[in-house]
Amino acid sequence: xxxxxxTSSATAQQNWLEKLGAGHIxxxxxxxxxxxxxxxFFLTQIGGYSLIFGMLGLSLMLLAGYGGMVSLAQITVxxxxxxxxxxxxxxxxxxxxxxxxxxxxxxxALLAAALASAxxxxxxxxxxxxxxxxITLAIATAxxxxxxxNYAIFNGHSGYAGIRAPVFWGVNWRDPRxxxxxxxxxxxxxxxxxxxxxxxxxxxxxxxIRDNPRRxxxxxxxxxxxxxxxxLLAGVIAGLAGVLLVWFNGRVSPxxxxxxxxxxVLIIAVIGGLRHPIGPFLGAVVVILMQTxxxxxxxxxxxxxxxxxxFLVIVFVSQDGILGLWGRIKPHLAQESLRPGP
Amino acid sequence: MRMxxxxxxxxxxxxxLTAPSMALAADDTIKIGLLATFEGPFKVLGEDSERGxxxxxxxxxxxxxxxxxxxxxxxxxxxxxxxxxxxxxLVEQDGVKVLVGPLSxxxxxxxxxxxxxxxxxxxxxxxxxxxxxxxxxxxxxxxRFSTDGAQWMAGLGTYAFKDKGYKKVxxxxxxxxxxxxQVFGFMAEFCKAGGHVPSKSWVPIGNKxxxxxxxAIPEGVDAIYVALxxxxxxxxxxxxxxxxxxxxxxxxxxxxxxxxxxxxxxxxDVLKGTPSAGPTADTNDAPAWKAFVEAYKKQPGAFPxxxxxxxxxxVDMKATLLGLDQVGGDVSDGGxxxxxxxxxxxxDTPTGKVSLDKxxxxxADIFLTEVTEGADGNLLNKLVKVVPQVNQTLGIPEDEFMxxxxxxxxxxxxx
Numbered sequence: 001x002x003x004x005x006x007t008s009s010a011t012a013q014q015n016w017l018e019k020l021g022a023g024h025i026x027x028x029x030x031x032x033x034x035x036x037x038x039x040x041f042f043l044t045q046i047g048g049y050s051l052i053f054g055m056l057g058l059s060l061m062l063l064a065g066y067g068g069m070v071s072l073a074q075i076t077v078x079x080x081x082x083x084x085x086x087x088x089x090x091x092x093x094x095x096x097x098x099x100x101x102x103x104x105x106x107x108x109a110l111l112a113a114a115l116a117s118a119x120x121x122x123x124x125x126x127x128x129x130x131x132x133x134x135i136t137l138a139i140a141t142a143x144x145x146x147x148x149x150n151y152a153i154f155n156g157h158s159g160y161a162g163i164r165a166p167v168f169w170g171v172n173w174r175d176p177r178x179x180x181x182x183x184x185x186x187x188x189x190x191x192x193x194x195x196x197x198x199x200x201x202x203x204x205x206x207x208x209i210r211d212n213p214r215r216x217x218x219x220x221x222x223x224x225x226x227x228x229x230x231x232l233l234a235g236v237i238a239g240l241a242g243v244l245l246v247w248f249n250g251r252v253s254p255x256x257x258x259x260x261x262x263x264x265v266l267i268i269a270v271i272g273g274l275r276h277p278i279g280p281f282l283g284a285v286v287v288i289l290m291q292t293x294x295x296x297x298x299x300x301x302x303x304x305x306x307x308x309x310x311f312l313v314i315v316f317v318s319q320d321g322i323l324g325l326w327g328r329i330k331p332h333l334a335q336e337s338l339r340p341g342p
Numbered sequence: 343m344r345m346x347x348x349x350x351x352x353x354x355x356x357x358x359l360t361a362p363s364m365a366l367a368a369d370d371t372i373k374i375g376l377l378a379t380f381e382g383p384f385k386v387l388g389e390d391s392e393r394g395x396x397x398x399x400x401x402x403x404x405x406x407x408x409x410x411x412x413x414x415x416x417x418x419x420x421x422x423x424x425x426x427x428x429x430x431x432l433v434e435q436d437g438v439k440v441l442v443g444p445l446s447x448x449x450x451x452x453x454x455x456x457x458x459x460x461x462x463x464x465x466x467x468x469x470x471x472x473x474x475x476x477x478x479x480x481x482x483x484x485x486r487f488s489t490d491g492a493q494w495m496a497g498l499g500t501y502a503f504k505d506k507g508y509k510k511v512x513x514x515x516x517x518x519x520x521x522x523x524q525v526f527g528f529m530a531e532f533c534k535a536g537g538h539v540p541s542k543s544w545v546p547i548g549n550k551x552x553x554x555x556x557x558a559i560p561e562g563v564d565a566i567y568v569a570l571x572x573x574x575x576x577x578x579x580x581x582x583x584x585x586x587x588x589x590x591x592x593x594x595x596x597x598x599x600x601x602x603x604x605x606x607x608x609x610x611d612v613l614k615g616t617p618s619a620g621p622t623a624d625t626n627d628a629p630a631w632k633a634f635v636e637a638y639k640k641q642p643g644a645f646p647x648x649x650x651x652x653x654x655x656x657v658d659m660k661a662t663l664l665g666l667d668q669v670g671g672d673v674s675d676g677g678x679x680x681x682x683x684x685x686x687x688x689x690d691t692p693t694g695k696v697s698l699d700k701x702x703x704x705x706a707d708i709f710l711t712e713v714t715e716g717a718d719g720n721l722l723n724k725l726v727k728v729v730p731q732v733n734q735t736l737g738i739p740e741d742e743f744m745x746x747x748x749x750x751x752x753x754x755x756x757x
Contacts, residue, residue: 041435045427148517148546151751157518157546158422158448161455251452255421292431295380295417301389303417304381 031184040176046292048248050284051183055190055241057268057280059234062194065274066203067230068210069124072262073136076143077117077235078242079257083147083154084109085163085246092162095155102166110239117235118228125227140262148254159253163246174247183244187281190237194277197233206230271314273323282322286314371410372671374662375432377443377453378468378655382419383548383573384446386601387651391445391468393641394652398659401637406663407671414438420445420547422452429453433463439673440464440666440680442659445651447472447491447520457481462676464684466662469654471595472519473526473749476703477734483677485684485702487661488654489621489732491520492527492749494595496708496732498619499531502592506617508564510538511592514555514578515569517544517751524569524594526749530736533756539567540757549574552581559589569594575602576609583612595620598713600649603721613721616713622653622693623709623725624716634692646720657691657704664689695731705733 035043056074063069088105091097100108124135147154165174173182197203206226209216213223246252255261264287272283290310294303318324376395379388395413404411414436416428425444432438441463444453450470457465458481465484467475471491476484502508511532515521521544529539540563543555555578559566566589570578575597591612596602598618602609624647626632634656638648648656661684666673668683688697694707707730711723735743747753 039435041431045430045434145546156751158451161422161452249423249426250455251422251426253422253448255419255423258421260419292435295415299415301380 028188035177035180043176043180044248046285046288048180048183048244050281050288051180051187052241052244052248053265053268053288054281054284055187055237055244056265057272057284058187058190058194058277059237059241060265060269061272061274061277061280062197062234062237063230064269065276066198066206066210067227068128069121069227069230070129070133070266071120071124071136071234072133072266073117073120073140073143074234074238074265075257075261076140077113077120077238078245079143079147079252080116081109081113081239081242082246082252082256083160084112085243086160086252087153089163091160093155093158093160095151095160096153097160102168106243109243110236113239113242114232114235117238118232121228121231121235122224125224125231137259137262140257141259144254144258147257154254157254159251159256161251163250163252165247174250179248186240186244190240191277191281194237198277202226202229267311271311271321273318273321275320275323275327279321279323286310286322370408371412372406372666372673373412373414373436373438373440374659375416375429375436375438375441375443376413376655376659377416377418377425377428377432377441378445378651379420379449380415380417382421384420384571387572387596387649388417388445389643390601390645390649391651391655393638393644394648394654394656395442395468395659396641397634397638397648397652398656398663400640401660402663402667406666407669409671411663416443418444418446418449420449422448425449426452426456429456433460438463439677440466440662442466442655442662443468443470445469445655446518447475447523448518450475451519454481454484457484464673464677464680466658466684467654468658469651470520471523473523473734474519476701478748480701480703483681485658485661485681485698487658487687487696487698487704489704489706489708490734491523491595492530492736493706493732493734494620494708495524495527495531496619496736497531497710497727497729498592498617499528499533499537500535501617501619501710501726502528502565502567503532503535503537506565506590506592508537508590508592510540510563511565511567512541512543512559512563513539513567513569514543514545514552514559515567515594516547516549516571516574518547519749521569521594522749522751525567526754527736528567528569528592528594529754529756530746533754538756542751544751545570545574545578547574550577552578553585556582556585556587559587563589565590565592567592567594568597571596571599572601576605576607579609579612580607583608591616593618593713595650598711598723599651600624600645600647601651603713603723604645610715610721613713614715617711617726618713618723619708619710619729620650620723621706621708622648622650622723623711624722625714625724626693626709627725628692628694630690631692646716646718647722653693657693657696660691661687661689661696694728699733701734703734705731708732 060074063071087096088098088100090099124132171178217223268283268287269280273279290307294306298306378391416432418424418428445468454475467486473490476486541560593616598616665680665684669679696704696706710727714724716722
């Protein structure tokens with residue numbers, strides 16, 4: 001009897017492990033142990049920053065991969081959360097700054113980001129393909145210029161400075177290690193949520209809408225509502241990234257949400273691949289590493305050319321970014337392992 | 343087998359991420375960070391600043407106190423975020439203890455804030471010239487041997503009012519801290535002399551279409567004061583000329599700088615005779631300046647005459663090297679000795695004597711200039727007058743100066 005229970009619990013455990021997958025476990029362990037070998041710079045400027053931009057890419061992947069809606073406004077949504085933190089919390093720019101504690105400011109910032117995202121979605125779901133890109137690009141550009149020229153709310157070109165990450169449980173969450181784990185925790189949470197959500201009823205419906213909206217409408221589904229809800233969810237993830245970004249930089253200015261940054265997010269998602277939620281994180285690591293170290297490789301004059309060339313090569317070789325590359329290599333590896341040993 | 347491959351892959355990614363952090367500096371070299379705008383709208387300016395800094399390095403044969411100088415470059419796009427990110431990389435990853443830069447106003451304010459979190463690193467300005475980088479709430483370890491944007495305007499407001507006879511002037515400037523500082527410096531004198539500024543237009547950096555700005559310039563102004571930099575200045579001037587504008591111009595320090603004067607096109611007719619002021623004058627006869635120009639011209643791609651950015655980075659890099667020389671290249675004490683030496687430093691630059699005030703901001707000579715065509719057809723800034731030893735409060739007692747308030751788009755005002 002007791003033996004039977006033990007076996008069944010063992011099987012359950014095994015199932016759980018199998019469900020998680022060897023890849024996830026190894027990757028997770030590597031990411032958790034990463035601080036043991038990485039310097040502070042690699043922990044935050046590369047690790048933390050990649051996770052933040054990975055989350056931004058993830059929010060785009062959710063919309064583009066499952067919903068077929070390519071958005072250039074994800075950094076705008078993140079920016080709204082970042083500005084909300086600066087305005088609701090403390091800053092040293094002598095403008096606004098209501099001094100709310102973080103546990104009050106963060107939910108409001110996320111709410112603002114989610115609502116803004118839903119609004120952007122509601123405006124753009126009536127369009128398809130390239131027109132969605134154009135509308136979201138227009139929204140991103142308009143928000144950038146508005147932030148640049150509005151002094152009452154956004155404090156113009158200089159934006160807000162002196163924003164501090166919270167200190168609680170005796171930990172300063174902007175110190176390298178805590179900040180890295182904070183980013184990692186939230187990134188894993190978002191990643192798991194997207195992975196789970198994609199297999200949920202809503203996720204399936206969204207993917208069906210992507211493939212054939214007319215049939216779904218005929219079946220009685222509210223297509224627009226589903227799409228706008230996807231925007232709302234993407235807004236929460238982008239908002240989380242925005243909060244982390246403003247804690248990371250300690251400041252936010254229109255440059256943070258400029259068109260360059262908007263395109264960076266798209267590049268990250270495309271380089272990484274849009275088929276699976278892990279893609280944007282891979283893309284973020286490659287893009288951040290390139291942007292940080294290209295200047296050491298080719299000098300100050302031509303480093304942007306090198307960055308561009310690398311992206312060109314990745315997209316040229318594989319239509320689905322790094323994920324696509326993996327997809328091509330994997331069958332070869334599997335075949336090799338099937339061969340009899342020597 | 344597959345498991346094994348994945349492990350190898352994970353390890354490869356892992357070491358790839360950490361390996362670069364293991365680079366170590368050798369004992370007989372000294373690393374100096376050089377932060378400038380090598381991308382974005384101020385790219386041309388950033389490249390010339392590098393020439394200036396390298397002129398100073400080559401002047402000492404690439405060695406200071408017996409140690410080889412290693413320059414590590416960081417690039418920003420003139421936005422404060424990118425400047426701090428580049429500074430962080432230089433300090434936290436490349437491990438520089440001395441950093442020269444940044445180039446632009448808001449970048450300077452942001453890097454000053456970052457400097458406060460790195461008390462063991464010594465920051466020496468590049469050419470960023472916003473007033474509050476050193477005037478209000480300064481950082482103990484941030485030094486500026488290249489004066490600020492208001493200082494650069496010394497003498498110009500009075501000259502425009504008295505000698506040129508301009509009574510009403512409209513301003514067009516970029517919308518950030520450095521042009522605010524320049525407009526402040528110009529108006530401080532111009533308004534005091536009795537002039538009026540009925541309209542001030544602020545345009546975003548990297549603006550392409552100036553038609554609405556040009557349309558908004560009021561009728562009947564005697565001149566337009568333009569404080570735009572790099573591509574922005576060229577775009578505005580071209581479009582102003584095409585729209586048939588004829589009002590004479592008054593130039594901000596970087597508007598009639600070599601980075602703009604050397605640009606192709608029909609700007610010559612518009613720019614000739616434009617008065618301006620700044621830390622340099624192309625036709626300066628002083629032997630020290632001439633020697634500097636010759637040394638500068640050896641740099642690849644140099645302009646006919648060094649721009650303000652080449653000059654500023656030269657002065658700041660030179661100060662850095664003099665400071666390092668005094669302490670024997672020793673920054674092992676967290677740079678304390680170096681900072682003491684820098685605070686007391688007073689030296690002769692190609693543009694006269696430079697020393698620091700209590701906020702570690704430079705006191706230096708400023709040059710009143712006018713654009714003329716040189717013998718070879720190049721446009722040059724002809725020296726009109728030298729304003730000796732201008733300090734950050736423009737000769738006004740400090741408490742009185744502070745009462746004028748922080749510079750912004752609305753301060754000062756004299757419509």
